[in-house]
Amino acid sequence: MTDEPGPPERARYLTAVRGGGRLCPEDLAPTVAALVARGLLTSPATGYTAANPRALGDRIGAELRTRAVRLLLHAERLPGTLRPLAHAYEALHGPSEPDGPGHAVRGVDGHDATGIRGRISELHAACKVEFLAAQPGHCPADRLQKTLTHDLALLARGCSTRILHQPATLDDPAALRQIALRTQQGAQARVLAEPYERVLVFDRAAAVIPAAEDRSRAAIVTDPTTVAYLVAHLERDWARATPADRHLNAPHPTTVRIGRLLARGLTQRAVATRLGLSERTVAGHVSRLRDRYGAQTLFHLGWHLHGERHG
Template sequence: MGEEPDEAARQLYLAIIAEGGRVPTGEVADADRGALQQLIDIGLLMVNRMDRCYTAVSPRSVSDRLGAELRSEATRLLVRAENLPGALDGLTRAYDAMPRPTDRAGGAVHVEGHVHIRQRISQLVSDCRSEVLTAQPGHRPADTLQVALLQDVQLLRRGCSLRTIYQPVALADPPALAYAEEVTRHGSLIRVLDEPFQRLIVFDRTVAVISANDDNSTAAFITDPATITYLVGTFERDWARADTAGAAAPGQTPARTIPDRVGRLLARGLTQRAVATRLGLSERTVAAHISRLRDRYGAQTLFQLGWLMRGSRDDR
């Protein structure tokens, strides 16, 4: 039951008041039935079956009653909140005692296998209390984003902060855009860096996770304070140089800016291979973008294309 009437219900209540606070049951329009039921549920209207009418009730008495109910519910919830840690104490102790990889490499634990890596990261997300910093180069698979979305929204709802750096290509797919919009709505901050960087996650500035091989099938979980300080400094440097994810024009997705980014990098003298590395794209994808840009500008060579695009360059 809602505690406050919506605008339609408010207007119906005012109309009934204007008629003296009473309206016959047969005179309520079908369009007003939803608003009428809402007023009855809240208690602002009372059904008088003997006179076959609806009678207005004082909002003051409704407010007093609902206020008392809400205060009682708030007290009950506070008592539950106070008792909850004790009720879950046994489960908490079992979770804390769960076997985990031990530190065998001077502040770094190597975990092999994507399943085990994801499990350990999930544990760190659930244990996080204040902040997560993450750098995510390249594409993120749709199934990975679905899992990340559930974890990250819960993290943000707990009051933790989440900052993420992406490459432009990472936000080119609809699932990635949907993920970014949802976590941003819950308070996450996202920036885009048009340069190569390494995958990194830092939890509460006490545990850092980095890839330990090229295919990301092994991850190093680092707890050494000096190393974490260095990694956080690297993240903050990249964060300061990155662009906000909403820097594109309204309605323009990052995917639509990739051909222009390719062209602007060519205009700065980068080779096709260098552009692919810089944007985290395959050379074949870059070649396809270049082919379309040549058609658009009527250029025969990369040099001509770069020269023609110099006037539209806005990257510095």
């Protein structure tokens, strides 16, 4: 089975959605069986019910990212595995040309936990324009503290700095203080409650990714196509994330009340009437909410507020 549903499966899923999210229990078409296997349809006794495709997309995305890391790790190990064979061959035929089949894979440089810290420090020192980071899971304050000097030096040099966290990091008050130190100096931080892989990107020229499931090793990738691929995924996750400011500073109580009313579907005018405020005052609070959630439009803001209210 391929990673994505094919055209017949997508058509059958859309038929289910247009029919109120259900299919008849006697429908045993192959496409229905495939949709059930993917988790896009559930199969209770009363019939087939459409499920939200986002869960499938998140799962497949996480699997693909894990697969990509494993392939990069395999690419790193392969030259070492073949080296004894290459030595035996070259003892008879002479060494291969640098660009020949026996040459190590370009653009992937592997390190253990000790070596990677030194290489990351070098990359921080050489970074001139932009630093991007995705930090999944809980990030202890002591780990943030160790990189604080590097990050502040980047910001002092005028480097754009964006860091993506998961909500688990923000449950730690000490980690929150570390994040606040960075944002006060100009760094941007966002929060995404979805699975994603750890990655550091320096000037869009080099990326650091895990090279082992236990993160005891890391790979530094410099191949432009691979780095661009990693940046594209990070940018996609960044666009869906919300600014960390909402976790760092509590909003004004009136702003909270206005947000709750907007989440219930009231218009700005209706909110102003309900709270006895001018529309201009409400608009000011809405502007702060949009900044807090990184929402470009009122519709986008309403989507965030509704999701938070029912999350």
